[in-house]
Amino acid sequence: MLPLIPLGLVLAVLDVVCAIHVPIHVTRKPGAASPRKRARTLEGRASVAVNDVRDVEYTGNITLGGTAKTVLLDTGSADLWVVGSVPGTKDLGKSATISYAIGSASGDINAASFQFDNFTVDDQAYILVQDASNIGLNDGIQGLMGLGPNSNSVVASKFKNLTGASPLSRIFSQNKTSSNYISLLLTRENNTGDAFTSGQLTISSPVPGYENITSQPKLSVDKVKLSADQHFQVLTDSNGIIGPDGNALDVSSIVPGVHDGKLVAVFDSGFSLPQVPRKVSDAIYGRVQGAKYDTDNEWWTIPCDQYLNISFKFGGVTYPIHPLDLNSDSSDLRAGATNCVGPFQPIGSGAFSIIGDYDMILGMGFLRNTYSLFDFGDFVSTSSNDRSDPFVQLLPITDPSTAKADFVRVRLGGTDTTSSSSKTLLPASQQSHSPLAPGERSAQLKERILSHWYLILIGAIAIVALALGCGVWCCCCRGRRRGGARAVGFRGVSVLPGARGAYKPLHDPATGAMHMAPMGVSGRV
Numbered sequence: 342m343l344p345l346i347p348l349g350l351v352l353a354v355l356d357v358v359c360a361i362h363v364p365i366h367v368t369r370k371p372g373a374a375s376p377r378k379r380a381r382t383l384e385g386r387a388s389v390a391v392n393d394v395r396d397v398e399y400t401g402n403i404t405l406g407g408t409a410k411t412v413l414l415d416t417g418s419a420d421l422w423v424v425g426s427v428p429g430t431k432d433l434g435k436s437a438t439i440s441y442a443i444g445s446a447s448g449d450i451n452a453a454s455f456q457f458d459n460f461t462v463d464d465q466a467y468i469l470v471q472d473a474s475n476i477g478l479n480d481g482i483q484g485l486m487g488l489g490p491n492s493n494s495v496v497a498s499k500f501k502n503l504t505g506a507s508p509l510s511r512i513f514s515q516n517k518t519s520s521n522y523i524s525l526l527l528t529r530e531n532n533t534g535d536a537f538t539s540g541q542l543t544i545s546s547p548v549p550g551y552e553n554i555t556s557q558p559k560l561s562v563d564k565v566k567l568s569a570d571q572h573f574q575v576l577t578d579s580n581g582i583i584g585p586d587g588n589a590l591d592v593s594s595i596v597p598g599v600h601d602g603k604l605v606a607v608f609d610s611g612f613s614l615p616q617v618p619r620k621v622s623d624a625i626y627g628r629v630q631g632a633k634y635d636t637d638n639e640w641w642t643i644p645c646d647q648y649l650n651i652s653f654k655f656g657g658v659t660y661p662i663h664p665l666d667l668n669s670d671s672s673d674l675r676a677g678a679t680n681c682v683g684p685f686q687p688i689g690s691g692a693f694s695i696i697g698d699y700d701m702i703l704g705m706g707f708l709r710n711t712y713s714l715f716d717f718g719d720f721v722s723t724s725s726n727d728r729s730d731p732f733v734q735l736l737p738i739t740d741p742s743t744a745k746a747d748f749v750r751v752r753l754g755g756t757d758t759t760s761s762s763s764k765t766l767l768p769a770s771q772q773s774h775s776p777l778a779p780g781e782r783s784a785q786l787k788e789r790i791l792s793h794w795y796l797i798l799i800g801a802i803a804i805v806a807l808a809l810g811c812g813v814w815c816c817c818c819r820g821r822r823r824g825g826a827r828a829v830g831f832r833g834v835s836v837l838p839g840a841r842g843a844y845k846p847l848h849d850p851a852t853g854a855m856h857m858a859p860m861g862v863s864g865r866v
């Protein structure tokens with residue numbers, strides 16, 4: 342009985358949990374086409390050109406059934422789906438639905454010949470979607486390609502063999518000697534300071550000129566309890582977010598077992614706006630003069646000429662964030678409003694991890710600042726040669742002073758006014774705080790229960806065992822020495838109020854979660 346309640350809840354929230362793949366706040370309106378930059382020709386290697394759609398979507402081309410399709414490139418999910426027709430496609434007789442934070446894609450699972458970055462798979466499974474209008478893709482985008490761990494694939498879960506495996510799993514399993522990794526280099530619109538002109542995605546080889554990514558620290562991928570919620574996620578360093586005043590932000594993780602001011606960060610190229618704990622978003626924007634929190638969009642708005650400087654730390658390396666990524670003028674977000682948008686958005690209730698697997702989702706606004714390598718290691722079960730743990734390597738590509746000069750040129754018309762009195766941060770005591778989103782408190786509550794359910798279970802079993810043990814002991818004692826029965830009985834009873842407290846979570850989640858929290862610390866898994 343006891344475990345069933347939380348387990349049932351776990352199952353019930355699975356849909357929500359799988360919802361991390363999404364470009365959010367992407368409008369449907371077709372904006373001006375972004376300048377398409379030519380891919381650099383790579384000697385002896387192939388790569389996929391990655392196109393930047395106004396800094397809120399990154400796309401690449403695949404070939405399916407012989408026709409080219411432009412798809413979103415999404416490290417936060419693992420399935421391929423397209424709309425439109427696919428010549429020579431074969432219906433595999435099953436259907437699937439993938440729920441995203443916004444909308445869902447559903448249709449029949451098909452297989453067709455597939456080409457990507459010089460790799461060919463003869464019978465790649467994908468979902469042929471009839472109507473994707475609820476996802477709000479920008480014009481010219483015909484689907485989505487998930488680049489995340491296969492265990493998260495909805496299509497793969499429908500088959501007992503390799504038939505449904507994700508595109509990358511199929512590609513990696515073709516060559517058992519090559520490394521199972523992809524790398525991603527993203528461009529930023531309006532930023533001529535970048536040393537590269539084209540975004541690129543590579544498979545099993547680094548982008549030329551960026552080979553030293555392979556000597557960056559290997560950040561272990563945090564393996565989660567529920568494989569359907571597995572993403573490329575790693576721990577930040579302790580207090581690994583440096584705020585705009587140069588001081589480390591004081592943060593704590595919601596993930597059981599993660600302490601010392603570290604946070605669990607998911608890297609998701611399908612999420613436009615980085616989703617950070619509310620406290621972090623408030624610390625970045627709440628001291629900016631003229632900052633206002635927009636409760637409709639659930640983001641901060643700030644003057645477009647406000648320079649900000651923050652950085653993240655992973656594996657002892659500092660990753661500065663470009664000021665243009667901290668203050669967005671993208672027409673998809675701003676839509677004519679006076680002020681610009683603070684893209685580091687409170688994770689609120691929408692993308693919040695209800696089963697407590699991660700603290701934040703570092704989307705495009707973060708990933709533009711790193712050249713990123715995602716190594717699948719033993720996530721690819723069919724690859725006999727790689728039994729190592731999956732990891733992520735990040736090469737910092739934003740130089741803070743070049744980035745500041747970019748900002749001055751793009752936003753300030755070339756005159757550095759970043760230290761004028763109207764642009765200095767307010768004292769910490771005058772920081773504004775954003776209000777909780779609707780549903781945020783109850784989401785936090787569910788998270789505390791779900792991420793501690795096994796401790797609640799262990800506690801409850803211990804208490805039942807204790808109660809039974811006491812009962813048996815009392816009976817025995819009563820039978821043997823009448824005189825001592827009272828005292829023993831009393832002692833037995835005195836244990837029970839504590840026991841009832843521990844049962845409470847199931848009837849009264851709020852207090853229960855709090856009762857169990859301390860056990861979380863000692864009963865670590």
Ligand SMILES: *[C@@H]1O[C@H](CO)[C@@H](O)[C@H](O)[C@H]1NC(C)=O
Nearest residue numbers: 384385386387388458459460
């Ligand atoms: C990629 O494919 C093209 C055409 O099939 C071929 O000429 C080229 O050598 C291939 N490159 C690699 C790295 O395999």
Ligand SMILES: *[C@@H]1O[C@H](CO)[C@@H](O)[C@H](O)[C@H]1NC(C)=O
Nearest residue numbers: 380390391401402409410411
């Ligand atoms: C991708 O395909 C679109 C048409 O679907 C084409 O306009 C574009 O040039 C292609 N991009 C690359 C890099 O090949």
Ligand SMILES: *[C@@H]1O[C@H](CO)[C@@H](O)[C@H](O)[C@H]1NC(C)=O
Nearest residue numbers: 433499500501502503504505
């Ligand atoms: C995988 O299983 C399906 C039935 O679900 C079967 O039709 C197919 O031939 C199998 N494929 C392989 C490669 O074993």
Ligand SMILES: *[C@@H]1O[C@H](CO)[C@@H](O)[C@H](O)[C@H]1NC(C)=O
Nearest residue numbers: 515516517518519520545546
């Ligand atoms: C497999 O990968 C290795 C290492 O990248 C490469 O040398 C070899 O040519 C590849 N084999 C095939 C069949 O593509």
Ligand SMILES: *[C@@H]1O[C@H](CO)[C@@H](O)[C@H](O)[C@H]1NC(C)=O
Nearest residue numbers: 550551552553554557736737
């Ligand atoms: C990696 O190589 C690039 C280009 O040569 C260089 O600018 C950068 O400093 C190097 N980074 C590291 C961490 O070695």
Ligand SMILES: *[C@@H]1O[C@H](CO)[C@@H](O)[C@H](O)[C@H]1NC(C)=O
Nearest residue numbers: 583587588650652741742745
């Ligand atoms: C940004 O802040 C860091 C401290 O967090 C500082 O070392 C760096 O000089 C700042 N960059 C600029 C361009 O002011």
Ligand SMILES: *[C@@H]1O[C@H](CO)[C@@H](O)[C@H](O)[C@H]1NC(C)=O
Nearest residue numbers: 395396530531669670671672
């Ligand atoms: C690039 O600059 C133009 C002109 O200022 C602006 O309209 C557009 O929104 C900018 N793009 C981004 C992604 O900020």
